[in-house]
Amino acid sequence: MPKRSGGVAVDLNQQPLASLRGVGPSMAEKLAARGLLTLQDLWLHLPRQYEDRTALTAIRALQPGVAAQVEGKVEAVERGFRYRPMLRVAISDEARGTLVLRFFHFRAQQVAQFAPGARVRAYGTPRPGQHGLEMVHPSYRILGEGEHALGDALDPVYPEIEGIGPANLRKLIGLALERLPDAEALELLPADARAALRLPSLREALLTLHRPPRDADVVALQTGVHPAQRRLALEELLAHQLSLRRQRIALQQQGARALRGKGRLVERLRKSLPFALTGAQERVYAQVREDLSQPKPMLRLVQGDVGSGKTVVAAMAALLAVEADKQAALMAPTELLAEQHLNNLKAWLEPLDVRVCWLAGKVTGRARAKALDEVASGEAQVVVGTHALMQEGVAFHDLALAIIDEQHRFGVHQRLALRDKGQHDAVPHQLVMTATPIPRTLAMSAYADLDVSAIDELPPGRTPVTTIALAAERRPELIERISKACAEGRQAYWVCTLIDDSDEVVAQAAQSTFEALTLALPEVRIGLVHGRQKAAEKQATMRAFKQGELGLLVATTVIEVGVDVPNASLMVIENAERLGLAQLHQLRGRVGRGSAASSCVLLYQSPLSAMARERLDTLRRTNDGFEIAEKDLQLRGPGELLGTRQTGLAAFRLADLARDADLLPRVHALADRLLQESPGVADAIVRRWVGGAARYASA
Template identity: 40%
Template sequence: MADFLKTPIEYLKGVGPERAKTLQSELGIFRYEDLLNHFPFRYVDRSKYYKINQMIDSSAEVQIIGKISNIQEIGQARGKRLVAKLEDETGQMELVWFKYTKWLKETIEKSVGVPMVIYGKPSEFNGRFNIVHPEMETVENHQSVPVGLYPVYSSTELMQKKGISNRVMQKLQMQLLSEIQLMEETLSESIINQYKFLPRKKTFQAIHFPQNPEDLKKAESRLKFEEFFFLQLGLLIKKLSHKSKFRSHEFTSVGNQFNTFYENHLPFELTGAQKRVIKEIRSDLGKPVQMNRLLQGDVGSGKTMVALLSMLIATDNGYQSALMAPTEILAQQHYNSIKEYLADMDVEVALLTGSTRIKERRIIFEKLNSGELKILIGTHALLEDNVVFNNLGLTIIDEQHRFGVAQRAKFWKKNNLPPHILVMTATPIPRTLAMSLYGDLDVSVIDELPSGRKPIQTVHRKDTHRLAVFKFIKDEIAKGRQVYVVYPLIEGSEKLDYKDLMDGYESISRSFPLPDYAVSIVHGKMKPVDKEYEMQRFIKGETQILVATTVIEVGVNVPNASVMVIESAERFGLSQLHQLRGRVGRGAEQSYCILMTADGLNETAHKRIQTMCNTNDGFEIAEVDMQLRGPGDMMGTQQSGDLNFKLANLAKDQKVLTAARHSAEELLNADVQLNLPENAPIRNHFLKYHQDKIAWSRIG
């Protein structure tokens, strides 16, 4: 059967070479299995028909049986439209096509006087009802489809032009299903019985031609489970393979440097979450297998301290550590924090970025090569070939999604044994998305903020409230506080955004004049040295207001800054808004985030603003963000390439994903090689898609 489903689509009755070319170019259907997995995107209840005199101006779509007459082309050029009359025994209404081809016009003309089933959304215009761009087919064709829910498949203009209508797609699916005598199972009998899944062939019959909503739900349930299950199985096998293949340094002890710092120099009490995460990392480092762990922590949760304590464990065991950040600002921030924490310790730390001078680089390279330098912090500059470690034992990568896999892998080649890897992100990732994107990693989460931090108060203000906002800013500055004012910088409109930024800077400079107020400005067009100069003025308290673009999204730590004003907040995504808000609230004083928007907001923008005002929980915000944007847009195409599900939805099908992950874990715990006869269907199906990626012999 597997070979049968790989048959080229042109050999299916009703297709042929010409239609095959169109199906290939428009829908990516090359083989029988591609057609079988081309699912309807919606269904019509074929049991209900309406009369024309029953029409109401509503959002519901209806199904009408009637005859077409009086076809006319009305208007000129772009305003041209095709209008036909539809009538039944109760009355008349219009069918309208604003975009139509010669082929469509000819098809409609051939339908005159023939009983037709018309489907679409009715609307009222000038006292008469019409349906714009209706779907239509003869009653004879319509009734030849098995009674139940009527499948509607995605289509394109070229497909319509070539005569591949929705009815043709239905016929092709029926033909294919009739030719399939036996369909091989992909799941074990125990899993099928556990979840009461339909057999595989019945599943495909029910997804394409469901007899009722219950059958459709059963089919969707199995197919969604399979999509999640085989993804999770692949990630878990990859994880097992990694642990069996990649050896690393075994950090056998927690020694003097860690204990001295922890007992005498720790600047604050660790949260319970930080302690838990450090234990998880310590456990990994104590094994001769490469650690491959993701550390998630909301803004201000204390990831840098966890990173430092991990690096001190490496130091105690005679190894060097590297911490790589995506920007100079963030690398500088990590360096400043860690340098300050270790001020009374005998552990040498250095910073290497693109701006590091040649003389300083030479000193760093010498100390790194000799082993004298224990901790190196930097940007992509750490990946350069001339950066040679004496014995690199631990690599920490911050905001890891900004680095490619190839870049991260370069660290592995800087040692005989690959170093332990800890990747960190301050971007909260929904549990379901983390499970699917990073299911091959061990995941730690810091889900507590340090004690003493007051929740940031977030409010929404419109342009009409600007004078009141300025007064509030002045009141905060009078208390000795500092303020960020951030403008959007969106790719593709830099000139417009730059103008917004400069106009805003001039407006604030007029409203907050010298000598009472000093204003800094930071944006991407500035030279790094100028940007750093302005940032340092703000950090030192020499300026009270920092006007900036999103360059300050990560890596700026000014505990005295208590107000974050985000201009044109409707132009930011939820993740960015949350990251920007995290620049304040880092001290003991009450902090505020003011979201400035225009008066009119669309539904999505309103939901984002409302979410920000309702919660400070980054993981809750991430869940809403995924529902609004989808996982692909959240993580970018490179990150979400494996998540192009046909039916499954990470935002809506969390229970299905959890069940699939649990089943995959149970399966591998009981039969890691999938050698048991009952698991043969799973192994066979899995190998079809992963045989070039998995080396089973590594897993034992």
């Protein structure tokens, strides 16, 4: 494998964009705002789609929704103002087809360009309008006298950069490509790895994507499966894999406290529990205990479906830390979920004389000062809280285990801050939990720094939930059904999911639903919970529902995680079409926690989009969280599943974990090989694709 130390590739890759003709301080600032600082950044600023300017389509042959290029003579121009300024230009071609070009943003000189008789070539996506087909804001140009030549290549369309027009950006990228090093100087992947997948060199791939030839496979390019795109996706996935592996190696070199107690507290807990652990819980606890016995930090993700019993495994791990005279901390993303954990841990651990302490944002004044003292002195052996655990004023006596629940809801800086609460000569072991099962492809790539365990078995006695979808017009039938269920002593949830930028709107929707149901069901005691209530009010209502004092709970999605009411056997989810599969599955998991037959009703507004229909059909068909997670990945992509705006994985330029899943085994093998044989090349690949984000990619 060729060495990459100080060669031309490194120099050119990192050359600042100010070295390009036409890039002054103002333009450099605009480019920097998008993270574009070097020539290499511009080479990797890839087109988001392609326009086929190599052929003309007759206006009569246009298909709605199918992008095409047309050419015609301006027949009429109409400039009006109905609700906002609008310009309509009618053009016709030789076959007497007519098309309207519609513009909402235009300048006076544009209007002047469209003189009747002028020849226009336009590219856009036609759609039905008032007078036949129309294109809204097509790209276009006015043709000169005798000008007929078509483009000889597909036109790339780049992600927009504020303050830099498309033509200017294309010109800049063209200048940057002129300085592209030769294939050998640019290449970082082993030749045999590329040959095995029949992939081009990086230089060839970049030139193909920025300047696709006329005969390029347009469909392959538009769907991201062209060999040039696969070549870049392979290297990008490899870069993320390497950065996560490096994180793990660096962290494990720091060392941790080996927790090697005899497990007496764990045995006492087992005997006091009113249930036996499942085989899956036993298996995962054994893995956790083995990890904790090592003098290097545990980095383990425990995933399990709703109600599979992750918290018990976390409690047992915490007891191993307590037995070694160390502390454990459990952090949850919301106060509601954190309080649920607090109640469980107090019930399980305090009879064993283990001091459980509560630390959240609402703990103030003397109570906060007392809690901080207990945490700092070590009197608090297990500390439960929200992100308040990571604030500067919180000092642990000797934190040996950090348990993070629903970790994808935390920003990476927050998770790093909790990790830094350990002693200077050791970092805490990390146990990460999620009730959102993670598709295998996502686990292989996004969690390459973690060992992954699955609690894939539900406790005995849990009944599968029957799921049905109902149009909103059938609400009266549903209200009648709730009345009967409550009369028979069972309980129900009614979840309002109206999504808006403001929490207030969701609260209003829940409030009005609460008022309507109170009128419709005078014989049922109904409670209301939403995010704008004070924590004490929320908690009091939840407690009343849990104790059976309320028959129906109207709530927003604040009850998505952490609420356990075995007697609740009916869940109604309003506007279910607005939510993702994982969130719907989480909400459904609030019922079916007892022995009674349980149902989940997905109330939707017609008409349903194709994706919404597919989501609801999937939920009706299966209760398997792992299958649902795979489907969610297909439908929504990895970004939303991981909350990747916060993880460092949001910035995939080209790779797609669902589409490129078949590359992952190759990526794993390549990562192993490079870390062992060519660590310098591994570093260069990470710098090229991940850059400074590498530090936070796995926090």
